[in-house]
Amino acid sequence: MSEETPSLPSKIPRHIAIIMDGNGRWALARGLPRLAGHRAGTENLRRIVEACVEFGVEYLTLYAFSTENWGRPPEEVRGLMRILEDVIDRELKNLHENGVQIRHIGRLDRIKPSLKRKVLDAIETTRNNKRLVLCVAFNYGGRDEIVCAIQRIIKDKIPPEEVTVDLVNQYLFTAGVPDPDLIIRTSGELRGSNFLIWQGAYAEWYFTPTYWPDFGKEELREAIWEYSRRNRRFGQVPAPEEEG
DSSP states (O other): OOOOOOOOOSOOOSEEEEEOOOHHHHHHTTTOOHHHHHHHHHHHHHHHHHHHHHHTOOEEEEEEEEGGGGGSOHHHHHHHHHHHHHHHHHHHHHHHHTTEEEEEESOOTTSOHHHHHHHHHHHHHHTTOOSEEEEEEEEEOHHHHHHHHHHHHHHTTOOGGGOOHHHHHHHSTTTTSOOOSEEEEOTTOOOOTTSSTTTTTTOEEEEOSSOGGGOOHHHHHHHHHHHHTSOOOTTSOOOGGGOO
16 A cells, blocks of 8 residues: 655645755765765755645745855855856756746845856746746845845935835845745754844744755655644734634
């Protein structure tokens, strides 16, 4: 008798965001250089993207490289840039054929021109895809995003009384993308690390000790189940019939 396919809850997060942490420690635990861990982490990308498509998730945001990551050793930074380029070369065709739309959030100004062109080409190639929107946070920082939004609002001479939450949303890197419902951080660290600090104000958080290269489809399923068990109140009091 064949095993039954594991079930999913009826409440699926529309937007999942993931801090892909633990690549370096995964590698060190195996006696490998840190970059080997980052490469192993990229191998996991396809599994998680495919799982999100299967589970009915509409938006997936991945924290790939923060504004603070420039402070890492130069050889590691150069290696991470090469890995991003390799991922685009290897995965773009498959992502496009599977209806994945790629978006970039963050800045491209410190990235070498050839890599910047590949990122922009990936965005343009997939711009009309609708099955899953994949936002890649690369050279991204939550504080930097808010500062950038404020600068643009001032530049556009928006009167102070017209500055609202909805208007700020329009000036963020994530304009047009709904706020994350569920933010996952792998590796056991319990920090937000400057990730989606505006958009994640009322997101549910899920922390797992699993390093990113080992965070697979079933771990994602368990995170979704945990999300479904929570009562999202958005700062309000639940209706009487919802109280247990």
